Amino acid sequence: MNQPAASWVERLGLQPHPEGGYFRRIFTDARTVATPGGERAAASSIHYLLDTASPQGRLHRNRSRILHYLQHGGPVRYWLLTADGVLTSTTLGVAAGEALFLDVPGGVWKASELVDGADHALVSEVVLPGFDYADHEFMSLSQLAGDHAAHLPTLRHLVRPAD
Template sequence: MTTSIDYWIKNLHLEPHPEGGYFTETTKSEQTLALPQGTRTLYTSIIFLLTSENPSHFHRLKSDETWLYHAGKPLTVHCIFPDGHYEGIKIGPNIEKGETLSFTVPHDTIFGSSVDTGFSIVSCIVAPGFDYQDFELFTQQDLLSDYPQHSQIIEKLAYKEIPKH
């Protein structure tokens, strides 16, 4: 089985994601919901590939997002919850080492994900469905003023400046 990053990007038709990593949308519900921020699909899902050099940078969604492990190395979902506490959740196949095959990030949680070495392939399911209007990326400056106690992970996973796409 071929396991190179380029192989997966090519064969899964992945493109760069604004938060980092590579993705493709796999499912978008035909059903919709009326929400205060507008109409949203019931759910969306993507395949997401992250590398040790290309993590998912800190962002926040107005919806819950469930992460499901598929292949590669374990990854850590780094969460700064609305009450300000931090937790790193390991997603991967090594249950006996405290990893889990899936994790749901609650809405309004600031989060990003990293892989120590190599790459990881996951699916992410967002409900109500992902919409860029409900997506907020953060800079280090944005987060350090509110969460100075988490400076080490913020400096690792928050952009110094939001990249132009």
């Protein structure tokens, strides 16, 4: 079934996400765990949507591990940048060579973008331990240029504009 991105926003009650795209938290575990940042839910989950109006998820990192599952649409490319400067990409989609699942360890910089003419990608994410904004950080352009200058040409367009 071909469902336009706008209908997913309405159907799932999604709101604009600070990273780009749209999201809605759909689960927060009542159990908690101790983390370096304090008590966190054991797990949380969101629906996350990129579309042609908001086709990128800006470069950021989280303290927690995040599991990504493509639900509809795509392809969507995820860029992963480790602290030691290793840059990799994985494309979630249904074509040969694409994946339906991506595991991003905590502390890894991550960005996403629609590719190959995709008009949307609906991804569900599970965060372990659960997401807290205190554990989230955006990459700045000066940080990218200073710490990972070799990747500036590839990732510059995925850095959130300065506030």
